[in-house]
Amino acid sequence: MRLLKQICENFHKLLMPTIFLFASGCDRKSDEVEGVYLGEIQDWKKLVFSGHVELSRLEIPLELVLTQNSQTEIGGEALFSKKQGAVTTTWKGVWSVEKGKRRIFFEAENQVFYLTKKGASQSGKGSSRGSTGTWYELQTDQDSFFNSDGSPVLLLFQEPRSESHILEVTLNFKDEKVVFREAGDNRQKGDWESNGGELVARFENEDEREVEKMFFSWDDGDLLLRRIVVIRKGKVMEDFGVPSQKGRISHLEYQGDNRPRFKRR
Numbered sequence: 001m002r003l004l005k006q007i008c009e010n011f012h013k014l015l016m017p018t019i020f021l022f023a024s025g026c027d028r029k030s031d032e033v034e035g036v037y038l039g040e041i042q043d044w045k046k047l048v049f050s051g052h053v054e055l056s057r058l059e060i061p062l063e064l065v066l067t068q069n070s071q072t073e074i075g076g077e078a079l080f081s082k083k084q085g086a087v088t089t090t091w092k093g094v095w096s097v098e099k100g101k102r103r104i105f106f107e108a109e110n111q112v113f114y115l116t117k118k119g120a121s122q123s124g125k126g127s128s129r130g131s132t133g134t135w136y137e138l139q140t141d142q143d144s145f146f147n148s149d150g151s152p153v154l155l156l157f158q159e160p161r162s163e164s165h166i167l168e169v170t171l172n173f174k175d176e177k178v179v180f181r182e183a184g185d186n187r188q189k190g191d192w193e194s195n196g197g198e199l200v201a202r203f204e205n206e207d208e209r210e211v212e213k214m215f216f217s218w219d220d221g222d223l224l225l226r227r228i229v230v231i232r233k234g235k236v237m238e239d240f241g242v243p244s245q246k247g248r249i250s251h252l253e254y255q256g257d258n259r260p261r262f263k264r265r
Contacts, residue, residue: 028194028218030175037171037223039262044068046163049115049136049155053082054147060084064115064138064155066095066102078104080113097250112141118154133157171201171223171262199223209233216262223262228252 047066052059061083069076075096082089093106102115118135134157139145145153172180177191179201190203199216215227230250254260 028199030177033173033192033194033199034175035173036265037173037262038265039169039171039223039225039260041167041169041225041260042164043167044162044164048158048161049138050158051138051153051155053145053153054149056148058084062138062153062155064104066104078106080104080106097252099249100251100253113145114139114141115155133159169262219261221264225254225260225262227254 045068049064049066051062053062054060063079063081065079067077067079075094078091078093078095080091080093091106091109091111093104095102095104097103104113104115105111106113116137116139118137135154136157137152138155139152147153167183170182172182173192174180177193179190179192181188181190181201181203188203188205190201192199192201197218199218201214201216203212203214204210205212209232211231213229213231214225215229216223217226218224228251232250
């Protein structure tokens with residue numbers, strides 16, 4: 001899903017490229033949209049989470065490290081460690097994004113976990129008491145990972161120990177609904193469309209069988225990136241062994257002042 005050199009990937013395409021414009025109530029004409037827009041998008045190269053799980057009155061420290069392998073893909077390697085006394089056990093796996101959740105798969109242990117954002121300033125079992133920040137719930141695909149009292153296992157996002165990078169992106173909107181995007185060494189051609197005041201740019205990657213969409217709203221003459229959606233199509237075996245196409249969708253939302261701003265050059 002070779003979207004913005006760092007944000008979108010790992011989900012196959014179901015639709016064809018297009019873009020929609022979201023302005024203030026009405027569509028903008030092509031000559032109002034045409035031009036070159038420059039912006040920056042921040043993404044994480046390494047995410048570190050830590051907490052505890054309480055089992056039989058023992059607090060077992062946990063640490064989860066997610067590394068993004070490529071600036072053009074979402075997902076990468078995962079390391080999950082737990083320490084009991086002097087013994088530290090580490091699992092190695094891979095992670096991706098599915099329906100707004102981080103899916104973590106440890107092949108050797110045949111175990112799947114999901115990491116879901118719970119909010120800020122939460123505390124409780126499985127967390128460092130008194131700590132504040134952004135908390136995430138760690139759960140298995142079978143809902144079988146809890147503290148002894150049945151409370152969820154929470155991990156705190158360790159921002160000082162995590163690493164991010166900035167991706168500079170150029171969007172060149174042309175007439176006839178054509179748009180070119182440059183992000184680092186990556187250059188793609190797509191198309192755009194105005195729909196009810198929203199601008200949506202769509203880029204298709206035939207090799208990866210993915211479609212990536214960027215949703216914008218207008219702030220005077222600037223474009224604000226609200227959401228990125230990556231759709232990836234993959235073959236699965238249905239009943240009776242008949243191949244079928246099912247897609248996986250990844251969403252990345254930007255809120256309030258965190259929305260990347262693209263200024264017309």
